[in-house]
Amino acid sequence: MKNKILWLALLLFTSIAFAQQQNATFTLTPEQFNPDDQVTITVSNIDLSQWGVSDLYLWTWFYDLNDENSQDSPTNGSWGNSDEAQKFTDNGNGTYSFTFIPQDLYGTSNIGSIGMLAKAKDGSGDKKTQDHYVEVGVFQFNLNNPTNQVTILDSGNTLTIEASTTVNANFELLANGNSVDIQNNIQNYTYNYTLNQDTNFELIATETASSNSLSATFQGIVTPNPTQMAVPAGMEDGINFDPNNPNTATLVLYAPNKDFVHVIGNFNNWNINSDYLMNYDAAQEKYWITLNNLDQTGDDVLFQYLIDGEINVADPYSTLILSPYDDPFISPDTFDNIPAYPTGMTTEAISWIRRNAPSYTWENTGFTPPAKEDLVIYEILIRDFDDVQNFDAVKNRLDYLEGLGVNAIELMPVSEFDGNLSWGYNPAFHMALDKYYGSPEMLKEFIDECHARDIAVILDVVYNHATGQNPLYRMYNDCNGCTGGIVAADSPYFNVSATHTYSVFNDFNHQSIATQNYVNKTLEYWIEEFHIDGYRWDLTKGFTQNCSGNETCTNSYQADRVQVLKDYADTQWAADSDFYIVFEHLGSGSSRNEEIEWANYRLDEGKGIMFWNKLNYNYNEATMGWNANSNFSDISYENIGIPTPRNVGYMESHDEERLMFKNLAYGNSSGSYDVTNLSTALDRMETAGAFFFTVPGPKMIWQFGELGYDTSIFACSDGTIPNDDSCKLSEKPDGWDFLNETDRTDLYDAYAQMIALKKGNEIFATGSIEMNVDNSNGLKSIHLENPNATGNEIKYVTIIGNFGVTTQSIDPAFQETGTWYNLMNNNTYQVSDVNATIALAPGEYFIYGNEEANLNNEVFKTSTISLYPNPTSENIYLSEQVDSIKIYDLTGKQILVKENIRPNQAINVSSFTKGIYLLQLEQNGDRIQKKLIVN
Incomplete structure (x- = not known):
């Protein structure tokens, strides 16, 4: 069995907050054991009340005799639901024990080492301990000194080598393959070696009573002296390819206060080699080297920087990385041919260069993004949007999204983050694509297809912070390159302590300047490489240096963050003059002044920075039927003091409780009218939509909000809802099964029609907005006027709704008498008295216009015709005779045409793929639209 440094265990789940993890004490009895021995694990110094549980479970895995090929215990269960077979016994004194025989638990005797942790039954939210490792076998060997894989010494200095075994052994030390010392029949080995050149050591211990051998390898390096040489002209930080020679690349690393840097990789067997010592440009404090003959490594070039012989990091500007923790769980259907991680050769993330990556030819290069004020953005967490969890899965749903009418998709972070099952706000590499969502080519195909459908793509980006995996952090911390610890005082990138209160x-x-250079370069990369159309910036309140530990300061106007964010905006607009820039600032009071200033920035050029405008609480109070805090008037850009729509209004985002969950859990009632009834709650969501999409300005929908998604944001993966937010980041079910529920698809249809109204009629971009949506009695109205309307354009719109739970009468205050139209169906309504009250049932609304609406130039009548069964997978029937039926998919493609359909005549749709279809019926010159669901 070969001894090696044990690597960190697989990061099964990643969360933004790590406060739940505890560092417990593990004791094994006996300390040394063979695979067929009985062993007891005892855990102490742990407080289960911190997790709100009373039971503790073992999560364990093992490595083979070479300490490779990790495999989980067959009875671990799932992370969200541990198997009862691995429940610890409560000893009643604050300790917990579990007894087992390794070969019985793991089902094999091929065990070299064991990894373990203790966890709550549902480990979501990091309810677990640290990882603990033990070697298996009575004969065990430990290299006690040197403690690092690489030791740097001045020439002529002595390297002390110390090791121990649990039984007597014969020791042999090899230096560059030559035997330099032998000591027999001992348990404690010591030898002093004078280092005069770079040396690769191997210390072998052979059990005296048998032929069992264990070994350790390490290096002694004579302190290098880098060549002083300027970085070649035109070379930027990161990886620079030679366009005239695909086998050559120049690497540049900004590393002030570092003494020397080597490049290690699959081209030098991951060993320190003086041929790969980087040159140093003292004027720029940068190290650099040109690598030639990259073709010798094949298609995949893998490398790291080894800084001062101790800190191994990937290039901060990597566009792809290998992860020993995450890559084994990426499906080849998502990203094929990921190279094997060089286990035993190095640790942590590795830069991956694909020399012969597939080229991509863009098909839609003339895409014009929608105007900012016309945006209808759909926010997506790919992890929870589709079970396949990759870019192709989203692309395959574009028919559905296009049918809804969205013209922009906002993807939650897709740059490399810790783990696989994350929201993405734990960024490790800002310029690398996270492979769990797909390859660069897959993302490009998705964006290209979106552009073909006139849909923009916005990426959520996280520049407030970086995780411990980030190379810029690992280069400068107090634990010499570990992923924990704290920032070192000489870091050119990070604050030792956060300078705001939301860190x-x-x-x-x-x-x-170093941070600004890093941010600007990575910003430009995604725009140029992937043709994206915008960024949504996470947590912009953190971009100040002025407010350590002071929330009032953090929420007040800060000139430094205003300016630096303008500078970043300039970088984005220099790369793409039409680029969308959206800040998550959530300002109030004086920090709202920052949003106003950003909204006005370069507005005379048609730009202006947008910002998130959260109205979740107010809209939800209205949908639940509680009037006291239901004033959502700030959805109007005029109400918040900006001259043109730059506020991205939303009722829901990834970060708030779902409206429908609260409707069903806490809705108001009166008599038989009950908001906690599903059908009633969905109807009230439609009413909210009427007071949302119609208000001029950009809007955002959270995924499946258009179907009344009602799983709590705080639900765990098993569906339970704890009394805290420990499961907020847990996986949630998608909403595709909702397509089988007519009440939910009715909401989709209503939202689609409201979005069509917004996009198709100039009045919904007007600057004349009157909001009457106060907290009084649930009766609300909005009045719009388009003073520039001509001909048959709509000049006036009146929206009325009853968010109460009883029938009430409202003064509609129509702007003129005459014929008005219900814009949801274009039925007429005669107004002779503009103040004549209208009785509204609870949850009822109307959108009236003084002219007919433009809905894709089609006017559809309501009808008594019934379509049944719906959903179906075989035949459909119509209750009345029609002259013709045309069936379209959500892309607008005509699927079927039939004429002279008799009542109750079977129309076979069994060949249709699952999904939503639109039916256009013609009856006596009238056109009637229906929706069909094929399941």
């Missing part, structure tokens, strides 16, 4: 992970110093 997570490691806080960037955005007043540092």
